[in-house]
Amino acid sequence: MKGYMGAVGDIGQRLLRLTALGLGLDDMEHFTRLTDDGWHHMRVLRFPPADATSERGIGSHTDYGLLVIAVQDDVGGLYIRPPVPGEERGRNWLPDESMAGRYENDEPWTFVTPVPSVFTVFPGDIMQFITGGHLLSTPHKVRLADRERYTLAYFHEPAFQAVARPLDATGADEFIHYGTHFTNMFMRCYPERAATARIEKEERLAVLERLRKEALNL
Numbered sequence: 001m002k003g004y005m006g007a008v009g010d011i012g013q014r015l016l017r018l019t020a021l022g023l024g025l026d027d028m029e030h031f032t033r034l035t036d037d038g039w040h041h042m043r044v045l046r047f048p049p050a051d052a053t054s055e056r057g058i059g060s061h062t063d064y065g066l067l068v069i070a071v072q073d074d075v076g077g078l079y080i081r082p083p084v085p086g087e088e089r090g091r092n093w094l095p096d097e098s099m100a101g102r103y104e105n106d107e108p109w110t111f112v113t114p115v116p117s118v119f120t121v122f123p124g125d126i127m128q129f130i131t132g133g134h135l136l137s138t139p140h141k142v143r144l145a146d147r148e149r150y151t152l153a154y155f156h157e158p159a160f161q162a163v164a165r166p167l168d169a170t171g172a173d174e175f176i177h178y179g180t181h182f183t184n185m186f187m188r189c190y191p192e193r194a195a196t197a198r199i200e201k202e203e204r205l206a207v208l209e210r211l212r213k214e215a216l217n218l
């Protein structure tokens with residue numbers, strides 16, 4: 001697993017440099033500066049076959065970091081939402097603009113046809129934030145198939161202590177402390193998990209606040 005994550009991580013770094021180039025930035029390391037000691041993680045997922053009661057695999061959502069790099073077997077079930085001109089896309093990092101479940105049953109959705117040895121790559125929340133929505137954090141969802149399905153979803157992330165700012169930042173108050181964003185998302189998505197209860201019970205949010213201040217040199 002570590003070998004795989006390292007290999008995909010190298011692809012992530014290369015894609016971030018190419019993204020900077022594609023955006024016309026002078027600094028090709030604009031994004032990779034955030035990823036030293038990146039909070040990269042991976043979900044190894046098994047989806048059961050659909051049964052009579054439900055075809056729902058994962059509801060529509062966006063992921064939190066810079067890039068999602070996913071591989072799937074030949075079963076299929078992943079759908080992504082393409083950019084839709086004029087469509088409002090929530091800023092998932094704000095408490096009242098959650099993208100969870102958003103547009104779940106509204107077209108358009110594009111089925112990601114499984115192709116052997118092909119990765120599916122799309123931007124996450126931090127990329128949307130930095131590029132001011134030029135690259136949208138891509139909503140996606142999973143429908144169950146008639147067979148079980150396996151995927152590896154790798155998340156290429158900033159460091160926990162990284163502070164992201166928009167390319168066209170106007171005010172010093174426009175930033176995301178990645179560790180705070182990740183923790184907020186985790187607690188919002190998984191309120192029932194033991195880790196969420198521990199974060200609350202053991203007052204880990206105070207530690208997070210200290211880390212946030214450190215990251216911002218406050």
Ligand SMILES: O=C(O)CCC(=O)C(=O)O
Pocket residue numbers: 043045058063070072078140142151153
């Ligand atoms: O199963 C997939 O292809 C995507 C999984 C996913 O969206 C996630 O784990 O966040």
Ligand SMILES: [Fe+2]
Pocket residue numbers: 061062063140153
């Ligand atoms: Fe996802």
